Amino acid sequence: HKYVYDFAEGNKDLKDLLGGKGANLAEMTNLGLPVPPGFTITTEACKAYLATGEEPAGLADQIAAHLAALEREMGRRLGDPDDPLLVSVRSGAKFSMPGMMETVLNVGLNDRSVIGLSAQAGGAADPTAAGGADRFAWDSYRRLIQMFGKTVCEVPGEEFEQALDDAKRAKGTTSDLDLDADDLRGLVDAYKKIFSKHTGREFPQDPREQLDLAIRAVFESWNAERAVVYRRQERIPADLGTAVNVVAMVFGNLGPDSGTGVAFTRDPASGAQGIYGDYLANAQGEDVVAGIRNTVPLQELARIDKPAYDELLDYMARLERHYKDLCDIEFTIEHGKLWMLQTRVGKRTAAAAFVIAGQLVDEGLIDLDEALHRVNGAQLAQLMFPRFQLDHEFEPVATGIGASPGAAVGKVVFTSARAVELAGQGEAVILVRRETNPDDLNGMIAARGILTSRGGKTSHAAVVARGMGKTCVSGADELDIDVPKRRFTVAGRTVTEGDVVSIDGTTGKVYLGEVPATPSEVVQYFEGQLDPATIDDALVKAVHRIMSHADAQRRLAVRTNADTAGDAARARRFGAEGIGLCRTEHMFLGDRRELVERLILARDETERNDALAALLPLQRADFVEIFREMDGLPVTVRLIDPPLHEFLPPLEQLAVDVAVAQERGEDVAKEEALLAAVRRMHEQNPMLGLRGVRLGLVIPGLFAMQVRAITEAAVECARQGLRAYPEIMVPLVGAVQELETVRAEAEKIIAEVVGGSDVEVLIGTMIEVPRAALTAGQIAEAAQFFSFGTNDLTQMAWGFSRDDVEGAFFWRYLELGIFGISPFESIDADGVGRLVRIATEEGRAARPGLKLGVCGEHGGDPDSVHFFHSVGLDYVSCSPFRVPVARLEAGRAVV
Ligand code: PEP
Numbered sequence: 001h002k003y004v005y006d007f008a009e010g011n012k013d014l015k016d017l018l019g020g021k022g023a024n025l026a027e028m029t030n031l032g033l034p035v036p037p038g039f040t041i042t043t044e045a046c047k048a049y050l051a052t053g054e055e056p057a058g059l060a061d062q063i064a065a066h067l068a069a070l071e072r073e074m075g076r077r078l079g080d081p082d083d084p085l086l087v088s089v090r091s092g093a094k095f096s097m098p099g100m101m102e103t104v105l106n107v108g109l110n111d112r113s114v115i116g117l118s119a120q121a122g123g124a125a126d127p128t129a130a131g132g133a134d135r136f137a138w139d140s141y142r143r144l145i146q147m148f149g150k151t152v153c154e155v156p157g158e159e160f161e162q163a164l165d166d167a168k169r170a171k172g173t174t175s176d177l178d179l180d181a182d183d184l185r186g187l188v189d190a191y192k193k194i195f196s197k198h199t200g201r202e203f204p205q206d207p208r209e210q211l212d213l214a215i216r217a218v219f220e221s222w223n224a225e226r227a228v229v230y231r232r233q234e235r236i237p238a239d240l241g242t243a244v245n246v247v248a249m250v251f252g253n254l255g256p257d258s259g260t261g262v263a264f265t266r267d268p269a270s271g272a273q274g275i276y277g278d279y280l281a282n283a284q285g286e287d288v289v290a291g292i293r294n295t296v297p298l299q300e301l302a303r304i305d306k307p308a309y310d311e312l313l314d315y316m317a318r319l320e321r322h323y324k325d326l327c328d329i330e331f332t333i334e335h336g337k338l339w340m341l342q343t344r345v346g347k348r349t350a351a352a353a354f355v356i357a358g359q360l361v362d363e364g365l366i367d368l369d370e371a372l373h374r375v376n377g378a379q380l381a382q383l384m385f386p387r388f389q390l391d392h393e394f395e396p397v398a399t400g401i402g403a404s405p406g407a408a409v410g411k412v413v414f415t416s417a418r419a420v421e422l423a424g425q426g427e428a429v430i431l432v433r434r435e436t437n438p439d440d441l442n443g444m445i446a447a448r449g450i451l452t453s454r455g456g457k458t459s460h461a462a463v464v465a466r467g468m469g470k471t472c473v474s475g476a477d478e479l480d481i482d483v484p485k486r487r488f489t490v491a492g493r494t495v496t497e498g499d500v501v502s503i504d505g506t507t508g509k510v511y512l513g514e515v516p517a518t519p520s521e522v523v524q525y526f527e528g529q530l531d532p533a534t535i536d537d538a539l540v541k542a543v544h545r546i547m548s549h550a551d552a553q554r555r556l557a558v559r560t561n562a563d564t565a566g567d568a569a570r571a572r573r574f575g576a577e578g579i580g581l582c583r584t585e586h587m588f589l590g591d592r593r594e595l596v597e598r599l600i601l602a603r604d605e606t607e608r609n610d611a612l613a614a615l616l617p618l619q620r621a622d623f624v625e626i627f628r629e630m631d632g633l634p635v636t637v638r639l640i641d642p643p644l645h646e647f648l649p650p651l652e653q654l655a656v657d658v659a660v661a662q663e664r665g666e667d668v669a670k671e672e673a674l675l676a677a678v679r680r681m682h683e684q685n686p687m688l689g690l691r692g693v694r695l696g697l698v699i700p701g702l703f704a705m706q707v708r709a710i711t712e713a714a715v716e717c718a719r720q721g722l723r724a725y726p727e728i729m730v731p732l733v734g735a736v737q738e739l740e741t742v743r744a745e746a747e748k749i750i751a752e753v754v755g756g757s758d759v760e761v762l763i764g765t766m767i768e769v770p771r772a773a774l775t776a777g778q779i780a781e782a783a784q785f786f787s788f789g790t791n792d793l794t795q796m797a798w799g800f801s802r803d804d805v806e807g808a809f810f811w812r813y814l815e816l817g818i819f820g821i822s823p824f825e826s827i828d829a830d831g832v833g834r835l836v837r838i839a840t841e842e843g844r845a846a847r848p849g850l851k852l853g854v855c856g857e858h859g860g861d862p863d864s865v866h867f868f869h870s871v872g873l874d875y876v877s878c879s880p881f882r883v884p885v886a887r888l889e890a891g892r893a894v895v
């Protein structure tokens, strides 16, 4: 079994086996770029080691053979006392996990080879350099003991840092650079004592033992707790393992003609073309990361070392042409010689992703299909959140984790109860907690945004806020929160209840006071306020171009969920091709609630008919408005769904009010009748009770009134020269007989109202009860279309109350990895998705050409859109703001 690959043997497509870093080092080696020689130990070796706790058979010999080859190539032996070869041992998984796993540098140094290293460096080092060769050698040795101790032997890192601080203090300095060779030799002694105190053994002097232990430590770091947590958050599979790269050391800290840096072939923030990066002379990579000294912009290198700079620029251009994408690069210059230490396709912001994809098309490097592939709906969604308009007046006072995006401004409150109370008075509030728990749910619903001082992206606050689409900053640990005193302190300021703060759920930044917010450029573009043909804005142009291509490619149509003319109009501007769900119950709220109450309380047919007759014109007018906005496009109207008691006052409150009034001797006949009705309609499990089609079968005339209002509105529109395409949808059907009964009555009304006009009204059903999915063949006989209500379908397939579980226990399920994301957010393809597949196949078998859509929240979720595409639905329907995301993802599902 081959466990070790020389860099010359790999290539960039072997990431599974060689990890990202190893595969790209191999690619650069084969491109002829100056990569320090080395080899990669595969992820297979790591997996075998993690499974058994032992290196797999043959690995040690293969490492020995590759090491010998490396020694021959370098003309030096590992840890040779006179002229040592040193190597770095670096982790490198398939997916980049920045800072999560281990690296050990300078392997091969010991009490003897440190002298050899000094001689080696002295040969070429600038004798005037800070401290010279001796200093460099001892500094390298102390770094090895520190890194090796910490990562291989779990010696507490603070003790090394403490010893370093003590050495600097003794020298009266704060800079590492002021420590000379003698100081560093002393520090090596101190480090060795720390090492043996914690490990019970001396620091290993055998170079091969150092190497083997370091490789083992990198293997084991795959299962370090922080790596496990990171993978769960980023949804990286737990069983990939990491590769290990053993690379000949090159040194950027050999004097002013040496240095180290990072480079980007384009600006990863904006996507703009140019040379971006940082350089630090006379330093090693960790010094840049640790921020010990300030870096200079990469362009400065042109002044410091023009030949190396020109060479680097040449390699950057070659890498970009080769990878056809933004690359980020780490490099080191050793005595004027440039070495490439790493490259990869670079991370970038959402805006840069679009801009770069557009540029690469212009440059002929990729085609539009590939450009579409390179961006995604989550990035587009990010570009659609409102922005804070930040100028110099506003400095963040704290930075936490951007847990749920958006820009929220409001008065600070510290308890859920207070949030509910102030929001009830029309105030915008930000709920501030150390961390949230299920008791905070009402407060979270009432608040504009949520700010916590503890917890990460999977904390309760973060999970629930994302589920609600509410802005959240979590883990802002600079905040010192005192709930009983209703205040927090941050950056020396005290913020008390009622003070205004602004939180940015994308960047995690927290501001005091009200930061003004504006719609993003991308939303202005979708709204038709910015013309991509004339505007000089790279982002808007790129979004326009890629969206147009997505529209041209996609097979899924995209509709919207809207029940007001305003929402319908906006969604249409955003590209919606009809309404997939108009929830009519929303038209029963406000001042109409009283009419609904009359309907429910009706003692006889006359009273009931009066109530329905009063509702009819109101409904009709609503539909006329919506049909007008959607002129020429289909509008799916769902008959009333929720249990009627939702339109009545809550039982407990009403019972108390009636009792109090009776006590006072007031006339309560009317209230008592209401209370009796509320009691009669009270349900233990209303979501499984009298709702949807069941209401239509129990309350005479209710559905009939709605069908009449819809059809009359369509006829009215036709008279005005508009074209309405109503599709009447029956909710919560589980058996074909339910649908047949409703349909028979509806068809009579439609025929009567339509008369001679050429209005056509379709009748179909939601598929949101598992039984409906399983009997879809029968139901299709009576339905002209299906729309999957994946919210209820998920609720009933899992038996999860959609209103309760996210706040109650989903955080635990996510923590345990039972699912990686809430099934209410992204479709559970294996379970709920299977029901969708069955219903699709059996429905279409019974009625060829049956129109199929989805109108649950999943219709706007990127992964779910891909799933619905693969099942072969005709359209997805989602909230107006998700329409562009669904268009983009429907296009991406094709390319
Ligand atoms: C659904 O259940 O998916 C659906 C769209 O209906 P509602 O969310 O109104 O129950």
Ligand code: MG
Pocket: 768, 789, 791, 792
């Ligand atoms: Mg439903």
